[in-house]
Amino acid sequence: MTATSLLTSLLPLVADLSRELPEGERYRRLLGALRALLPCDAAALLRLDGDCLVPLAVDGLSTDTLGRRFRINEHPRFEALLANSQPTRFATDSDLPDPYDGLVEGLDEHLEVHDCMGCPLFVDERPWGLLTLDSLDPERFEPIDLSALQAFASLAAATVSAAERIERLALRAEDEHHRAEVYRQASGQQHRDMVGQSKAHKRLVEEIKLVGGSDLTVLITGETGVGKELVAQAIHAASNRADQPLISLNCAALPDTLVESELFGHVRGAFTGAMNDRRGKFELADGGTLFLDEVGELSLTVQAKLLRVLQSGQLQRLGSDKEHRVDVRLIAATNRDLADEVRNGRYRADFYHRLSVYPLQVPALRDRGRDVLLLAGFFLEQNRSRMGLGSLRLTSDAQAALLAYDWPGNVRELEHLIGRSALKALGHCKVRPKILSLSAEDLDLPRAASDNAPIAIAAPAQPEIMTGDLRQAMENYQRQIISACLERHQHNWASAARELGLDRANLGRMAKRLGLK
Incomplete structure (x- = not known):
């Protein structure tokens, strides 16, 4: 490779450094230049996020790769790349499993990657992530001078640094990581990424950022399974209360007789079985956030008592006359139309208006386009790790089936489908495979739903004539x-x-x- 060809490949990237570009477009240009400089079948840019590598851009790999989160300790090739400050090319006969086996775009066969090299990226002298190149040809990278990859990596690091400055991520990364970690420890909940790139998903993320910095009460609405609890966690993490606990209560999981005790607490002897004083969810969330899921299930009596707490910040434990003052930000969620419930007299209008200070609608999965493939990639990687597989992937017909399906159960249905299909497909294998591919047949989605047509339900052969009431x-x-x-x-x-x-x-x-x- 001549110095002229290297310069020709790098000049467009140098010009991009001074331009305002969307982060995704900037990274796609970066990988395009890399493949022009060093021809390969696939390239990827991955950011280091704790103990995981998160793909930010891929070229030549399946779309679902962007939804995956690669745990470094489960992928020895990534470990080796991060451990070496210089570019690394793996021997073609290396027995280390390749994370991209089976993920090269457009190939349904179980072809494994045969030639692989990569280079760590450093921003402000700290490891930031990786650039990886892969080829199905075992000798593709043999004549390549690794110094060319090193030169490209230096410019890639500058590109990343510019993108982070434009987005103001560098100034907030350390602080937000610390706050998120404290939040997870305080709430006892496992962090889950909000995966998606669709316009609907991006609008939701922007709204979360907007309302997160305030103390407004948020009412999250949306169909069952869209991820309303995940949105509540994201709002809390983006708030000034992120280092305080997020306390959750599913209002549909408790009878009315216990909801008040759970919310407000009780004193000893308040009712049969109350052996000790007990703090309620409001007191546990003092200084932080209280998330009430399925808030549409609350009785009118409980709504009235909650309204008083929201208005005054004061509550009484059951069986006690003593007032407790709390400072709690409330986030509520429901899959019901509460405005309709108010019109029909099943919900208090004053409580509804107190809840819906900032209404936030979570889009259904069918309205998020190709996000279904990114989410599938996220769940595929989770199940690959859980099942101890080298690779878990979707065939092209499986991807088409996921995109065509209507998803009445939304993201939760997709998560369960991937887990169930992977387990069944593995059970059908006589020999444990290194690469397990899920086909449309393995997913077993209803055909009528994939055509977006109403399902014809067989009526009785001789329907009786309905009369009367x-x-x-x-x-x-x-x-x-x-x-x-x-x-x-x-x-x-x-x-x-x-x-x-x-x-x-x-x-x-x-x-x-x-x-x-």
């Missing part, structure tokens, strides 16, 4: 539909709910009301 006739028809659907799915309630377009819990409640359960 309309409500009774409707309930009889609902019983017939649900019973027929359960028969088709061998009484698998989750599959039946999916076909009917209902949440599993909602189907259970409806069946109970109709006397089917």
